[in-house]
Amino acid sequence: MGIQDITFTGLIQNRKLSEITGPEFINALMACGWKEGTGTHFFQQLRKDGPSRGISTPADLARAIAAGSSEPGRDGTTLHRVCNRSAYIVYNSATRTLITFSPGDPPGAWNVEKAVQHLRAKAVPPYGIGKCATFVREAIEAGGLMVVREGSGAAKDYGPRLVRAGFVAQPGAGTPYQKGDVAVIDGFSKSAAEGIKNDHLDGHMAMYDGTHWISDFAQTGNTPYPGSDYEKARPKIVIYRHPK
Numbered sequence: 001m002g003i004q005d006i007t008f009t010g011l012i013q014n015r016k017l018s019e020i021t022g023p024e025f026i027n028a029l030m031a032c033g034w035k036e037g038t039g040t041h042f043f044q045q046l047r048k049d050g051p052s053r054g055i056s057t058p059a060d061l062a063r064a065i066a067a068g069s070s071e072p073g074r075d076g077t078t079l080h081r082v083c084n085r086s087a088y089i090v091y092n093s094a095t096r097t098l099i100t101f102s103p104g105d106p107p108g109a110w111n112v113e114k115a116v117q118h119l120r121a122k123a124v125p126p127y128g129i130g131k132c133a134t135f136v137r138e139a140i141e142a143g144g145l146m147v148v149r150e151g152s153g154a155a156k157d158y159g160p161r162l163v164r165a166g167f168v169a170q171p172g173a174g175t176p177y178q179k180g181d182v183a184v185i186d187g188f189s190k191s192a193a194e195g196i197k198n199d200h201l202d203g204h205m206a207m208y209d210g211t212h213w214i215s216d217f218a219q220t221g222n223t224p225y226p227g228s229d230y231e232k233a234r235p236k237i238v239i240y241r242h243p244k
Contacts, residue, residue: 003080003091004066006032008058016056017047028058029098037092037099046101053083053103065089071148071164079146081164110166110242112180115143116209120218128216132226133158133205135216136182140165140207143180145242156187156203159238167240174239179210183224186235193232200229 012020012028025043026036036042046061055061068082073090077099080089090099119139128135133155137147145165151157159169162182174181187203190196206215206224213219219226224237 002093003034003070003078003089004068006034006065007062008032013059013062014057017043017050017058020047020058025058034096034098037097040097040099042098042101049087049101049103053087055083069164071146073146085166110145110180111143112242113143115139115180115207116214118142119207119214120209122216123214123218124216126217127227130216132215133202136205136207140182154187154202155205156184158182158205159184159240162240165242167242170239170241173237174241177208177239178241179208180242181208182206182240183208183213184238184240185224185230186237188233188235190229192235196229196232198229200233200235203235204230 008028022043029035055064064082068080070078070080073079077090078093082089087103089101091097122135140147147165148161183206185204187201189199204226206213213224215226225231
């Protein structure tokens with residue numbers, strides 16, 4: 001059973017958090033197969049900040065958890081975003097422990113300078129090693145964000161994961177580019193246009209460092225396209241920007 005299966009039963013589910021004692025809540029949580037972390041004060045934080053996020057009862061908490069989404073946290077924990085990403089729960093799935101409830105984003109969110117520095121340092125001249133998505137993801141994580149690892153590892157499929165990390169897809173061409181912008185480019189086959197030498201079915205991903213686009217190598221040119229095959233095929237580009 002995962003965190004989204006937490007369901008409170010009985011009279012307590014519709015009681016106001018302000019009327020529930022700590023031991024009462026902990027007992028109700030244990031009935032769900034979960035517990036509060038020792039010394040973490042989860043319920044105290046929930047009672048203080050939950051109502052401002054629409055969580056006034058245990059039933060509200062269960063609904064918020066069911067509608068939320070999880071992503072990897074730090075040190076073996078998991079981050080579960082709730083209330084339209086206006087709050088988050090940190091929990092340990094192995095021990096089935098709720099650790100913290102907090103409004104807003106996790107501390108130390110986006111540090112674009114650290115992300116760009118990481119990518120510059122790791123870039124492999126002159127043409128990379130075919131791991132653009134991995135290099136850009138690691139740069140984003142070096143900047144303090146978490147990118148979920150699920151589904152296809154293809155660069156072209158990273159859009160939803162970037163959105164879950166807090167990036168926002170930009171309309172049109174997304175210009176003028178800003179430092180930290182991430183470009184996700186569709187894949188294509190060599191039949192897409194005359195003169196294309198290879199298939200590029202996984203697409204491409206790159207980050208703008210303020211001057212150049214970098215993936216697993218420092219690219220040339222004024223667009224996120226990494227080479228002549230892309231320039232000929234002109235596949236779709238979506239620019240994702242984090243609201244710093």
